[in-house]
Amino acid sequence: MEPSSPEVAAASPLPAESGLHARVLDHLGTAICGGELPPGSVLNIDELVERYAVSRSVVREVLRVLASIGFIEARRRVGVLIRPASAWNVFDPQVIRWRLASAGRMAQLRSITELRTAVEPHAAFLAASRIGRDEASDLVGLAAKMWAAGEAGDEERFLHLDIEFHRRVLLASGNEMFVRLQELVAEVLTGRHKHHLMPHHPHEQALQMHADVAQAIQRRDGERARQAMVQLMEQAFDEMKSLWEQTGGPEHGTG
Amino acid sequence: MEPSSPEVAAASPLPAESGLHARVLDHLGTAICGGELPPGSVLNIDELVERYAVSRSVVREVLRVLASIGFIEARRRVGVLIRPASAWNVFDPQVIRWRLASAGRMAQLRSITELRTAVEPHAAFLAASRIGRDEASDLVGLAAKMWAAGEAGDEERFLHLDIEFHRRVLLASGNEMFVRLQELVAEVLTGRHKHHLMPHHPHEQALQMHADVAQAIQRRDGERARQAMVQLMEQAFDEMKSLWEQTGGPEHGTG
DNA sequence: TAGATGCAAATGATATGATCTTTGAGTGGA
DNA sequence: TCCACTCAAAGATCATATCATTTGCATCTA
The missing domain is CATH 1.20.120.530 (GntR ligand-binding domain-like)
Known part of the structure; x- marks a missing residue:
């Protein structure tokens, strides 16, 4: 297979991203796309820290990323709100992957x-x-x-x-x-x-x-x-x- | 203007996001889209902490988001590498906005x-x-x-x-x-x-x-x-x- | 001399705990 | 009934410390 332009290939699907961040992000993303955690659900940071046994840093960084793709919205005094699918960045490759893996x-x-x-x-x-x-x-x-x-x-x-x-x-x-x-x-x-x-x-x-x-x-x-x-x-x-x-x-x- | 479906309107361009996170994110995003910080440039966290006079948490959260839209890549022992435009999530509304504001x-x-x-x-x-x-x-x-x-x-x-x-x-x-x-x-x-x-x-x-x-x-x-x-x-x-x-x-x- | 090997510094990744800020909800007075 | 005030919950930010990995360089061996 003649690779006339090798530098453009390698559409890395970042499969085995092995950090804590990637692990938690993937888990939450999957859960949201999969319908567990339906829109309107509320999470809170400490709960997630416990559930995934990771530090606040990791959780907050994951939440920032999820917020940037429209999955969640953080509200003071309330917690982390799951947003409806209409708010999602449906063009984000990560989102596509999660959705293709979901129901x-x-x-x-x-x-x-x-x-x-x-x-x-x-x-x-x-x-x-x-x-x-x-x-x-x-x-x-x-x-x-x-x-x-x-x-x-x-x-x-x-x-x-x-x-x-x-x-x-x-x-x-x-x-x-x-x-x-x-x-x-x-x-x-x-x-x-x-x-x-x-x-x-x-x-x-x-x-x-x-x-x-x-x-x-x-x-x-x-x-x-x-x-x-x-x-x-x-x-x-x-x-x-x-x-x-x-x-x-x-x-x-x-x- | 009959709003037959008011809940779908309000395409909030989140204009005055006033947190530190949003400020730093916007500044870096603009710089990358604008061509300052060309691909291959290297940043490091401590430098950014000083430059923007914010804590590591803020910087790291911003970097995670930038990484998720393909703007950067963090490498240990090296720093934060700016990625080429071909890696960007050009469908991200945020990216579109930055690019429309750039040269x-x-x-x-x-x-x-x-x-x-x-x-x-x-x-x-x-x-x-x-x-x-x-x-x-x-x-x-x-x-x-x-x-x-x-x-x-x-x-x-x-x-x-x-x-x-x-x-x-x-x-x-x-x-x-x-x-x-x-x-x-x-x-x-x-x-x-x-x-x-x-x-x-x-x-x-x-x-x-x-x-x-x-x-x-x-x-x-x-x-x-x-x-x-x-x-x-x-x-x-x-x-x-x-x-x-x-x-x-x-x-x-x-x- | 060339290549393998090992050490240590640099830097991101993660953890922890404290303080600041915002805001929803309850409370009390007019 | 309604508005203003107060309080506390929860995220936002900060500061510091430790862990883990990678790279460059010095060293060692053939």
Whole structure:
């Protein structure tokens, strides 16, 4: 897998952050996303100090971070108040991860898939006018490899190539915010894979569409690139939709 | 201005957060976004304690928050390292605010405008199938008021109605992530207004397009709603583009 | 001389306990 | 009934101390 730009890779999911801070933060974040600690619940610092057997420093630092992503609100004389989901920074990668690990997983997948449906076609459109020659070639090559992996039934490899493909397109869009969405896309794709929510044989159509996107971008045909990506997204969305039915609805929980 | 859902309003920009924590956080955040403290710079806690004349607790809590949005990375024996912009959580409202206040303002406006261009049409499309009867009526009414304010040349009022209009559409999309983008849209629109980057008389066309969007959504014609919103976005984008030329380029700074 | 090894200083991480400040709630008077 | 006052609870801030880890350098060995 030719890493033409190694410094941009390494989307570190900071998995084994081993400090006390990370441990407590993760635990509380999970609890809030998971619905234990529903909005309106009140915590207090000393209680947390006891519960986690850590010092005030650690607890306060964790609370500051949770406050910065809208999970809590500290009120004097009252305690630490859990805020409703509508206040959360739903774009924070940490939050996404917690939500994907919670019962609201399907709702989160739906949200992100809709976001992708909106953003990726436009990203493809922009990429067509902004991508460099070499990057374009790489993209076409990547699509070819996806085709090969798909035909060979190599799911693992297909997944990685798929993620890489969408990453490159978002990167080539030249929009820093789109680039940042790449992490979300990766979370979604790996999440789908982990939970066996993907067709075991990628559809022949999907393979062709990836190739179409790459080719259109290389030929600087923004409109065609957008169209091809729209189709790709529609298919992804349909697969997602069929999943809700399998797993018993999207557990809406939007607000 | 009929507040049919007062509890959702009040997009508190937390302006006068008066604690020590907020003061130091804001100062450091601004410095990092502003390019003082370029990537690779090293700070250390004691130095910050002295510089801001606050205790270690305050500094550490601030650093934790900065770390959580990707601005810094603490390394033992080294100090606090400033991370490159590519690591930032560019969707964090706080970050957006800092960047809009910095020299990279135009680059930020461009990014968000492109994001809007991608998202809002799809939001309009989704809204057409998900909006409630009353909300749809409100939306049409809002467009009518915009027309009135535009004709009357009441910029202030037009701005507020414009923000409210887009907020309602994003809200009606039923996607929590789209809803969250509303803050960004509001920042952009108010930013444009503050810096006198808007045409003094809203274009007649824009007024009509807002009305078209509202009507299409009410009639549940998703495709037409999308098209109308696309046109609106194209116009917004063109205005933005003409601004870059005025103010001497977008100060690219994307990566 | 080159490379491995070990020590110690630097610096963040955590702990602890005290003091300051804000604010909700209760209390009492008009 | 309502307003003003008081008090105490809880977070906010501070100061200091100890622990843990990493890096640079000196030392040692082949």
